[in-house]
Amino acid sequence: MSLSEKIFEAGVVGAGGAGFPAHIKAKSNVEFVLANGAECEPLIQKDYELMLHFPKEISKGLELLLRSTSAKKGFFGIKEKNEKAISAISRHLNGKTELTKLGDIYPSGDEFELVYEAIGRLIPPAGIPLNVGCVVNNVETLYNIALAENNVPVTKKFICVAGAVKNPSSFFVPVGTSFKDVIEFAGGAKVKEFGIFIGGVMMGRLTFDLDEPVTKTTAGIIVLPKEHYLIKRKNQPEQNWHRIGKSACDQCSYCTELCPRYLLGYQVEPHKVMRSLGFTKSGAAVWNQMAELCCSCGLCTLYACPEDLYPKEACDKAKVEMKEAGIKFIQQKPVKIHPIKEGRRVPLKQLIMKLKLQDYDVEAPFTSRNISVRKVRIPLQQHIGKSAQAIVKKGELVEEGQMIGKIPEGELGANIHASIKGKVEAVTEKFILIES
Numbered sequence: 001m002s003l004s005e006k007i008f009e010a011g012v013v014g015a016g017g018a019g020f021p022a023h024i025k026a027k028s029n030v031e032f033v034l035a036n037g038a039e040c041e042p043l044i045q046k047d048y049e050l051m052l053h054f055p056k057e058i059s060k061g062l063e064l065l066l067r068s069t070s071a072k073k074g075f076f077g078i079k080e081k082n083e084k085a086i087s088a089i090s091r092h093l094n095g096k097t098e099l100t101k102l103g104d105i106y107p108s109g110d111e112f113e114l115v116y117e118a119i120g121r122l123i124p125p126a127g128i129p130l131n132v133g134c135v136v137n138n139v140e141t142l143y144n145i146a147l148a149e150n151n152v153p154v155t156k157k158f159i160c161v162a163g164a165v166k167n168p169s170s171f172f173v174p175v176g177t178s179f180k181d182v183i184e185f186a187g188g189a190k191v192k193e194f195g196i197f198i199g200g201v202m203m204g205r206l207t208f209d210l211d212e213p214v215t216k217t218t219a220g221i222i223v224l225p226k227e228h229y230l231i232k233r234k235n236q237p238e239q240n241w242h243r244i245g246k247s248a249c250d251q252c253s254y255c256t257e258l259c260p261r262y263l264l265g266y267q268v269e270p271h272k273v274m275r276s277l278g279f280t281k282s283g284a285a286v287w288n289q290m291a292e293l294c295c296s297c298g299l300c301t302l303y304a305c306p307e308d309l310y311p312k313e314a315c316d317k318a319k320v321e322m323k324e325a326g327i328k329f330i331q332q333k334p335v336k337i338h339p340i341k342e343g344r345r346v347p348l349k350q351l352i353m354k355l356k357l358q359d360y361d362v363e364a365p366f367t368s369r370n371i372s373v374r375k376v377r378i379p380l381q382q383h384i385g386k387s388a389q390a391i392v393k394k395g396e397l398v399e400e401g402q403m404i405g406k407i408p409e410g411e412l413g414a415n416i417h418a419s420i421k422g423k424v425e426a427v428t429e430k431f432i433l434i435e436s
């Protein structure tokens, strides 16, 4: 079996949050393979901990990809401040791979930023790294690729639990474990009423549902008190975001001036998207196409805007509605780095202060203790592409690692495996419930 076939069988997807099926990248032909260890979401440290404790597996995954894609060189993107992880990784890299040391900047983990930092090429507007001869993989994806080579499927997720919990930490959990179990494993919440940011406060989603399961793309869980600034800000009804924006945006354009994609030379101009709110009666009928190339990093909403408005959310909505309307924006100007890009980059520490997170900015070390989980709810769609189809029935006994969801022949997607040994208690269109 080729590496790509093994990765497909094992159900490996982009573990950094995107969920793109990894076997596709493994069968491409590229000049460079990039490992993404930049990790820039405030408080999340799972990639750092993984690089520190599993450098051999990560480097092995990178080496396998270098071979399968016939790449001539590898680059390992890692923050300069993470000296211990740099030294752990360096011991295992072969001569084909070079370290790309990054500043402690948000969002240094964005693929467009990382590709530019590593190989000096700018991905074409709305393009992908493949367009400039490379593939980028998060370090946990590389770890999973190394396991897949030995026919070990993805049944566990490495996550960081941080914020208002008693023991902020990073650990492996079976896919499908509830947030409730995960938070308890991290010592429990420090406060009675809290919200959870899944995947980070900048690009993640807010939930109050403790029964939600960890998936193959859950990078981190940030627990914050219900009265925290970020929870209140995110928990506003959507119509308020746009209603307030329509009356309060003074077009100062700070959101654009600090936008990382704009500074890279892409035509992303959130202040013009905000202007659209004022042009229409509802504030949503006609959106400005300057949203199309936005990567939803959240800096405009949570850092740049002096009025606490929601330009990122306006861009998100605009992208969805323009897609539905079949409108595609094509950048006319050549992509050219802004002359003072470097001067406008946002240090992570500064961002953490702005987000009022400094009290939670502590280490979240790796713990090898095993979490005991009696019940998992495993979603059939944890990736980009088609949903997997259940291949087990209610009442069936399954072993850990057994395939329980399969991708139909020829479709894009990732297979799903049982993450604990037990009995299948329910099979729906959306998930499979297993109890031990």
Ligand code: SF4
Pocket (backbone or CB within 6 Å): 248, 249, 250, 251, 252, 253, 254, 255, 256, 270, 271, 274, 304, 305, 306, 307, 308, 309, 310, 311
């Ligand atoms: S920074 Fe805020 S007030 Fe200024 S243009 Fe952007 S959305 Fe409007």
Ligand code: SF4
Pocket (backbone or CB within 6 Å): 255, 258, 259, 260, 261, 262, 268, 269, 270, 293, 294, 295, 296, 297, 298, 299, 300, 301, 311, 312, 315
């Ligand atoms: S979220 Fe805002 S700052 Fe980030 S890329 Fe989009 S427009 Fe730019």
